[in-house]
Amino acid sequence: MTIRTEPGHGRRDPDLSAIVNERRQLINLAYRLLGSLAEAEDAVQETYARWYAMSQQQQQAIESPGAWLTTVASRVCLDLLGSARVRRERYVGEWIPEPLPEPTEWINGRPGGTTADPADRVTLDESINMAFLVVLESMTPAERVAFILHDVFRYSFAEVAEIVGRSPAACRQLATSARRRIRGSQAPAPPAAQRAVIVRDFKQAWEAKDIDALIGLLDPDATATGDGGGLVSAQLCPVEGGExxxxxxxxxxxxxxxxxxxxRTVNGQPGLVAQVDGVTVAVYAFHVAGERIKDIWAILNPDKIRAWTTG
Structure with missing residues (x-):
């Protein structure tokens, strides 16, 4: 679960290509911190706006433009997390992080095979699966930033301290607390191939309306959560229990x-997509523990599945 800086870090010459090359790294960071691709894009845009607001002399005085951009983006995200918590408390229904398609599936689904959407710039790994992102939502903004920067992006606690404005010891404690939350919420997962088979079996049982088969695939204490962004068609409260x-x-x-x-691949994991006349109307992410499905997250909010709507 490690992502480290890409080319451009440590360069003294803040030329345009070096600065632009940091964009993928910043999108990766901001999405993990915010759980929203749209908000990640906004945070990165704000970061670049602050860079270009400086004079050329100020830019040249910065030893590592990449490190500067990462620091500013992290601080922007930290501020956004505080306000996002208030917004999400007022959200109609359950709030689920924005699902990401697998880049090749997204690109191949578009005319010409290319896209300007930032979804294809997010690296998919275990730090991006839906179960992981949902746990991140339970953390305080400071815990989330300290944990992501240190455990995922491998920044030292001295670097994290400079970004979040706390001591290295305090940042170490924040990351430890976040790590404890992760360990307490995650059960051992079967191999990827087995997870794919379980999700495929769920799809076939669902299409066949086979209640007994579905019950056999679901953990007795499973939870299904829907996020419709206030849509009448979305289930406002989670459904609990396999049956x-x-x-x-x-x-x-x-x-x-x-x-x-x-x-389809959803945040790097086997998932399902529901389409009507070729247009995606829902994206389903799964958490498989042992040999059964423990959680299902259904995202119907049109704003969150825009990257999936190929038409």
Whole structure:
């Protein structure tokens, strides 16, 4: 779970290419800190705006433009996390991090095979799966920033301290607390191939409206959470219990018309996508523990699945 800086860090000459080359690194950082691609883009735009607001003399005085950009982006995200917590408390229904498509699937789904969307600039690894991001949402902004910078991006606690404005010892404690949350929420996951088979079996049982098969695939204490951004069609409260979830999904299948369910990679993990006439209307992420599905996250908010809507 390690991502370190890309080319451009440590260069004294703040030429345009070196600065632009930092964009992918900044998007990767900001998405993990914020859980929202749109907010990550805004944070990165603000970071660049601050860079270009400086005079050329000020820019040349910065020893490492890449480190400067990372520091500013982290601080922007830290501020955004504070205000985001208030916004998400007022959010209609449950708030789930924005799901990311696998880059090649996204690019291949667009005319000409290219896209300007930032989704294809986010590196997918275990620090980006939905279960991990959901746990990050339970952390304080300072915990989240300290943990991501140190454990994922491998910044020293001295560097983290400079960014978050706390002592290295305090940042170490923040990361330790965050790590404890991660360990307490994650059960051992089966191999990726086995997870894919379980999600495929869920898809087939769902399409067949086979309640017994669905119950067999779901943990008895499983939870299904929907995020529709206030849409009437979204389930506002999580559905709890394997049997209740199975009946809920069979009910969905009974009401749905012209819906196609596709197997897709969601945040680097096996997932499903529901499409109507080729347009994505829902993205499903799964947390598989042992040999059963422990969590399902259904994202229906149109703003969050825009990168998936190929039309």
């Amino acid at each position: 209740q979830i199975a009946r809920f999904f069979v009910g969905l299948a009974g009401r749905a018309t012209n819906v196609t369910i596709l197997e």
